[in-house]
Amino acid sequence: MGSVEGNLGVVSALVRSSFLVSAVYAESAREYRLTPQQGQLLCVLMAQPYRISELSAMLRLAKSSLTELVDRTSQRGLVVREPDPDDRRAVRVSLTEQGSELGEAFYLATCERVDQLPSGLDAAERATLGELLSRVVRDNNVPTTFPEWDDTAPATRG
Amino acid sequence: MGSVEGNLGVVSALVRSSFLVSAVYAESAREYRLTPQQGQLLCVLMAQPYRISELSAMLRLAKSSLTELVDRTSQRGLVVREPDPDDRRAVRVSLTEQGSELGEAFYLATCERVDQLPSGLDAAERATLGELLSRVVRDNNVPTTFPEWDDTAPATRG
DNA sequence: AAGCATGGTTCGCCCTGCGAACCAACCAGA
DNA sequence: TCTGGTTGGTTCGCAGGGCGAACCATGCTT
Numbered sequence: 001m002g003s004v005e006g007n008l009g010v011v012s013a014l015v016r017s018s019f020l021v022s023a024v025y026a027e028s029a030r031e032y033r034l035t036p037q038q039g040q041l042l043c044v045l046m047a048q049p050y051r052i053s054e055l056s057a058m059l060r061l062a063k064s065s066l067t068e069l070v071d072r073t074s075q076r077g078l079v080v081r082e083p084d085p086d087d088r089r090a091v092r093v094s095l096t097e098q099g100s101e102l103g104e105a106f107y108l109a110t111c112e113r114v115d116q117l118p119s120g121l122d123a124a125e126r127a128t129l130g131e132l133l134s135r136v137v138r139d140n141n142v143p144t145t146f147p148e149w150d151d152t153a154p155a156t157r158g
Numbered sequence: 159m160g161s162v163e164g165n166l167g168v169v170s171a172l173v174r175s176s177f178l179v180s181a182v183y184a185e186s187a188r189e190y191r192l193t194p195q196q197g198q199l200l201c202v203l204m205a206q207p208y209r210i211s212e213l214s215a216m217l218r219l220a221k222s223s224l225t226e227l228v229d230r231t232s233q234r235g236l237v238v239r240e241p242d243p244d245d246r247r248a249v250r251v252s253l254t255e256q257g258s259e260l261g262e263a264f265y266l267a268t269c270e271r272v273d274q275l276p277s278g279l280d281a282a283e284r285a286t287l288g289e290l291l292s293r294v295v296r297d298n299n300v301p302t303t304f305p306e307w308d309d310t311a312p313a314t315r316g
Numbered sequence: 317a318a319g320c321a322t323g324g325t326t327c328g329c330c331c332t333g334c335g336a337a338c339c340a341a342c343c344a345g346a
Numbered sequence: 347t348c349t350g351g352t353t354g355g356t357t358c359g360c361a362g363g364g365c366g367a368a369c370c371a372t373g374c375t376t
Contacts (some may be wrong), residue, residue: 008295008306011272012290014179015304016295017341021176023218035362052324058264060181065364089323089372114169120297125290127351130168132279132287137166137174141276146173148166193331194337210355225356230331247341247354 014094021114028110032102038073039110042095043105044145049094058064078102119128179272186268190260196231200253200261202235203237204302216301236260266302269307 008016028040044050044058052070069095073079078099084090094114097101118126141143166174179196187197202208202216208229210228228251231237236257242248253261276284 008288008292009308010276010291011269011307012167012282012304013288013291014175014272014275015183015268016170016300016302017291018176018179018262020295020298020300022173022180025173025176037226037363053322059171061363062365063324064326064366068365070160071325084323087323087373092322103212109275110173114172117298118168118170118294120293121290126168128164128286129290129294130171132283132290133171133175134166135278136287137171137178142174142178144174145177145290149169150167150182155303176361183328211353219332220334221355226332229356245342245354249355270371278334 011055020117023116025110028106028113031109032106034102034106037069037102038076038078039106040145041069041073042078043107043147045093045095045105046103046147047144049082049092051084051090051092055089055093058145074098076130091133107147115149175264178275182270182271182275186271189267189300190264191265192260195227196236197235197261197264199227199231199301200236201265201305202255202306203253203257204265205302207250209242209248209250211248213251216303221236231257244245265305303309 025039026036029036030040034042040059041055044055050058052063055061055066055070059066061069070079070081073099074081077096079093079095080096081091084092118129121129162270183197184194184261187194188290193202198217199213202213205270210221210224213224213228215220217224219227228237228239232239235254237251238254239251257272276287
């Protein structure tokens with residue numbers, strides 16, 4: 001374990017690969033004139049509208065941070081606050097049409113970029129990596145802040 | 159591929175696991191009154207002193223960003239600028255004694271926390287995950303911004 | 317009706333990152 | 347030896363991001 005020449009232990013491999021993916025995510029966001037946090041918000045909202053408190057819980061940020069992130073993205077016309085019919089205190093944050101388009105484009109471009117990272121692995125190894133990481137993600141209750149990408153469809157493979 | 163119930167494709171798994179590791183890294187940093195960027199700088203400098211331009215290249219940040227990150231960490235007494243004997247324009251950034259201690263403690267604590275993430279995998283699966291991620295890291299030339307952790311030594315296993 | 321809890325906002329503060337502009341030092345070529 | 351281009355690092359204005367305290371409106375329970 002960790003003794004094969006040049007191989008990292010799982011801990012360092014997780015941390016360094018996290019840096020790698022974060023860097024790629026940031027590069028992709030920059031391409032769409034987004035910050036990583038703005039891109040992440042758009043990806044989260046692709047599934048459905050959320051309340052500020054729900055976004056706060058999913059992203060593990062203070063509510064004030066979400067208030068102001070939503071402020072900035074709504075000023076760009078990407079998201080909108082709407083009253084929550086069930087609770088007059090609450091707002092529901094949803095994507096505008098422009099936000100949907102930009103979010104989708106950012107999401108797909110990010111998937112393409114990230115898809116290149118394990119290109120040195122063969123199909124079986126990719127599947128194994130995906131399966132093992134999926135279990136880590138599931139075991140640690142990682143919220144769905146990035147949609148599932150269907151990378152088996154022919155049109156989505158580069 | 160991606161078709162086993164509940165499993166993600168490798169792309170989404172990489173992105174979501176990156177969010178997970180980033181969150182754990184930030185939590186660990188907070189425990190030591192560090193920001194993730196400050197913690198990362200300390201980890202990088204554990205290996206050796208570096209020039210601002212070298213740190214800029216490793217961390218893929220503007221030189222001005224490193225100038226100011228070094229400013230903030232040196233104000234805390236964690237790092238120090240020293241003249242580069244080979245080039246009077248340059249400075250070498252190195253850890254102070256306090257910075258070494260804090261960096262080491264942060265690094266070890268982070269390793270312990272990250273080590274918990276794949277606890278649902280058995281030893282063979284951990285080894286496979288480490289091997290596959292190592293190859294992704296190596297293939298993408300990820301700089302060594304997080305030291306290798308010897309997780310086979312008995313004293314380092316929780 | 318009252319008190320507690322919750323949803324969200326405001327704001328001061330600090331951290332971070334960028335890019336333009338700048339200065340000092342280095343290096344190669346004439 | 348001199349000159350011009352390159353490099354290393356700094357300063358500063360700007361924008362984004364995150365936190366926590368304080369606050370207000372609303373919901374809920376007693």
